[in-house]
Amino acid sequence: MTAPTPQIGSVVRVLLRRTIDAYRDSPQAVGWLQHNLNRFDEPLRVAIAGKVKAGKSTLLNALVGEEIAPTDAGECTRIVTWYLDAQVPKVTMFPRSSAPRQLTISRNNGALAFDLQGTPVEQVDKLEVQWPSQSLRTTTLIDTPGIASLSKDTSGRAGAFLAPEDSPSQADAVIYLMRHLHATDVRFLESFFDQGVARATPINTIAVLSRADEIGVGRLDALSSARRIARRYRADEKIRGLCQTVVAVAGLLAQTGRTMRQHEFTALSALAELPRADLDAMLLSVDRFSRTDLATPDSDTRARLMERFGLFGVRLSTTLIRAGMTDPNAIAAELVSRSGLDELRSVLNTQFTERRDLLKARSALLAIDLVLTREPRPASAPLAAEVERILSGAHEFSELRLLSTIRSGAVKLPVEALTEAERLLGGDGGSASARLGLEPTAGPEELWAAALDAVARWQRRAESPMSGRVVSDVARLVVRSCEGVLAGLRR
Template identity: 70%
Template sequence: MSAAPRASTAGAVPGTLNLGNSVRALLRRSLEVYGDSPQAAGWLRMHLARFDEPLRVAIAGKVKAGKSTLLNALVGEAVAPTDAGECTRVVTWYQDGNSPKVILHPKDSPPRPLSIHRRDGALSFDLGGLPPDRIDRLVVDWPTQSLRGTTLIDTPGIDSLSAETSARSHQFLAPEDAPTAADAVIYLMRHLHSGDVRFLESFHDQGVARATAVNTIAVLSRADEIGVGRLDALMSAKRIASRYRSDDKLRDLCQTVVAVAGLLAQTGRTMQQVEFAALTELSTLPREGMDALLLSADRFVTSDTTAALNTEQRGSLLERFGLFGVRLGVTLIRQGVNDPAKLSAELVRRSGLDDLREVLNIQFTERRDLLKARSALLALDLVLHREPRTASAPLAVELERIMAGAHEFAELRLLTALRSGAVKVPDDARVEAEQLLGGEGGAPAARLGLDPSASADPSQSRQAAMEALSRWRRRAENPLSTRALADTARVVVRSCEGILATLPR
């Protein structure tokens, strides 16, 4: 994987730099012990190198959940095939590169490059007749700022009609005999189904310092379809996402739930002038005629209309925007959005993509070193269990010390326990504790519930942190506090002290 510049430490999670350094040192010591084991040494070197690479985020979900469409929306270009071809049945990595290229990695032969083609504006590549079950992965290099700090990994659909296709996703995301290659996961679902819960449970690590949903975000995808294409469809989807966020079971399995209309987001980021012109032409129709045209996909494509758009043009517009996107685009143009760039930005904003990108930045980017440290420790734990040696005993002790003693993991364990209800404290204390523990983001402003711009005023942040520290010290020392509240308070107190340590005086 190509390396990327180290992320700025501004706004980093308090303490993660020390944790990262401790884990790196432990990996180097482990390499001295396992240098003669090709498999173990390979895993350890890979995780050591991953500290200097972009964060690896996998996109998972059932078939037709909109994984490739969302990936294209996040990248801002149509780089991932969205049809039901063989490429969608293979784990595919998308990373920043100096020039566009695709490398095929077979399971039983050396990697080889594939030729790249454009079809209807989208990227496509031929697997050269090699069956998907003989392919380990595809790696797509694409020069773009969107992939500079994050490598996105598109996975085959779960619960596919093909058992082999589903197995490839499970094996990649939750392997039984190797460390997982992903640091974090975006899980797409059209609605909360028992199959979604089962998968999230299978990806949910168990054990000391591991039981945490910190590396998973759920996305209510294809959100525009929830309201049957009505203009208020996204509002309905956001209400459902909010309800899911308060679901006790789901809170235990993922950080949050975000509603996104993936098709609208992708089209908004890649809209062409000819498409803007077509929407403008439709906006000239009488309102009654336009409403009748949008009653169904078939009617929109085939009905007679005075608009200067033939059946093929309307079919192409429907494929790119969907009924919801067409209706929204026409409505916005009628309301005075008469510039392609402004319409594109408004479609993206209304799609929910900006909300998702903000969540990804708060939950994943700010925690990149913590997530990588966690991945590395899980890999080392697997090595120690698979290849126990006399010389590895001190490594196991140090691993246990980091997992049990690192405050970052104590925060994650408590955050998960509070969200799942395993630790019960009064609601007002629980809400504040979750925030101070990093449930809304790891940066000091997010933990303190301040506007991000408040970081420019360190005195305001310091005062808020001192007040929080004082409140939670009183809770920790109050003899009337329950055992659960007192234990929670002691962890939160240390988090407050960590926040204060990062703030300039």
């Protein structure tokens, strides 16, 4: 549905301004509210979270298309780091007890490296990396420390940023990386679940089965296995109730594909010329690949290839070269295509970018709710009532609540009907074509006919004497979503 998201953004902006007027005598409240009002004009804030070694920084680099996030286990990976688009590269450190300081930028094997100038990690609040990037113009990415880390300070930093106890998170949405689904992952997803406002809606979370190429010990069918596991997780009612979807991505393969260099292609070509049995034997393990006695490429080059490509990436690249692919750009594109990055970017677009104003409205309502709770006063009663009115009356939030209810298994309908209801409610994206299950290139007449057909079908279900109250309520809300599609097409 194309119209409601901007509308709810406008409604919440007005409410923010009203709340600012009501709290003019409280500088702290006004500053907080004004900050959230300004956020409507900023790129969407998406945090990347997960346990240590889940591949967060690697995935961030893949999304940006440059190695701007340190991926080693250095001190910078223990600090919340913001990546924003800017005209000129700049890295700023924000100490907790002193003024911000600009850091020197250097490169280490092609990747950015930051020098904290002797400042202990424990005394740094955050790092801010400004970098010219098309990918960062619509989305600010936030790299967070690993949760469930052996270091309580590191793990505490991640929790304090992503799910603070006394205020809403600074992120509008989160990409949560997991290598396998563990109890720790479920607990984190539950902690980041909508707090205080728009409860029971997993709108702001996407789960990623990361390092997917390592499933199956780097075999060429590893990504197929990972995608099957991701589909199984997507079908789990518990997971469906905590995140929008689960996507399998080989982050290292994606990062390397987007940043591949000519000398790496040359080294891979030399490996592809080896007898197949010899290369297969080398690729039995990382240690064997690096230590095998071979003049070209030498051991140092092979060690670096393993860091950049991994076993799966080397095996896939050499297989492609043997199959006749001799253009390094074509190899790089194939690595990205097979990594699952394109699927993730598509999901980010449909679930986050298309819902930009709705996500920001949710963050703003959380901010207003916090002020009204912390500083109650008689003048705030109408504001609290307006927050409740928006939450209960805004169709966008009603859609999200119903999506969550359907995914929890609480609605009893035929599988085909449930699948269509999810899609019409925006579960696969907010555009008219996504809701109607049509190609993005579908014309207005095709969209109009499909929307009319959906309205009629779900109206019959709502009015059927065979439908119970729950099913009738679900059908009426789906009809309203379809009518919203028609209204958008009419405009």
